[in-house]
Amino acid sequence: xxxxxxxxxxxxxxxxxxxxxxxxxxxxxxxxxxxxxxxxxxxxxxxxxxxxxxxxxxxxxxxxxxxxxxxxxxxxxxxxxxxxxxxxxxxxxxxxxxxxxxxxxxxxxxxxxxxxxxxxxxxxxxxxxxxxxxxxxxxxxxxxxxxxxxxxxxxxxxxxxxxxxxxxxxxxxxxxxxxxxxxxxxxxxxxxxxxxxx
Ligand SMILES: [Zn+2]
Ligand SMILES: [Zn+2]
Numbered sequence: 001x002x003x004x005x006x007x008x009x010x011x012x013x014x015x016x017x018x019x020x021x022x023x024x025x026x027x028x029x030x031x032x033x034x035x036x037x038x039x040x041x042x043x044x045x046x047x048x049x050x051x052x053x054x055x056x057x058x059x060x061x062x063x064x065x066x067x068x069x070x071x072x073x074x075x076x077x078x079x080x081x082x083x084x085x086x087x088x089x090x091x092x093x094x095x096x097x098x099x100x101x102x103x104x105x106x107x108x109x110x111x112x113x114x115x116x117x118x119x120x121x122x123x124x125x126x127x128x129x130x131x132x133x134x135x136x137x138x139x140x141x142x143x144x145x146x147x148x149x150x151x152x153x154x155x156x157x158x159x160x161x162x163x164x165x166x167x168x169x170x171x172x173x174x175x176x177x178x179x180x181x182x183x184x185x186x187x188x189x190x191x192x193x194x195x196x197x198x
Contacts, residue, residue: 001033006157012039017162024056030167034060043080062180071114073107078180101181108135110142130154156194
């Protein structure tokens with residue numbers, strides 16, 4: 001399964017260019033089997049999810065969010081619980097996500113100063129982003145070094161804000177992704193590979 005772990009749509013992310021429909025169409029065209037929608041500090045409603053799933057049965061559409069915590073951006077994959085929007089402390093968010101079987105991924109930790117401070121003390125996120133549209137080259141290698149030091153997995157993700165950003169960085173897994181929370185064991189057990197298109 002070709003999976004996008006980090007995707008924005010203009011429905012909820014002010015910085016995104018394209019609508020959910022436009023993004024889904026492009027993901028399908030690029031051969032994706034599953035996507036986690038991760039708008040900035042917003043969760044899709046059950047209605048939004050059901051509506052997109054009905055329109056696009058060719059792809060599994062799972063909920064998530066990209067939560068801002070100070071200078072950190074944390075992906076919480078496998079939930080659309082609005083309670084996450086009200087939480088302010090990283091340890092609380094990480095503990096809730098873990099208890100609910102969601103996967104937490106520190107997004108682009110070396111994109112800007114301070115984006116990796118969360119890694120200095122426990123509890124740690126489950127994984128780090130490696131290569132994305134917003135973290136490549138030297139910053140991506142810094143993320144890889146930090147992940148190795150901490151023993152955390154890394155994932156490639158699109159961080160796509162427009163259709164042309166889709167299909168550059170992704171992960172693939174041979175395991176089925178039936179439920180949104182299936183992503184956590186897949187990543188923690190290393191049952192996937194990160195890919196990038198040249
Ligand atoms: Zn971000
Ligand atoms: Zn993002």
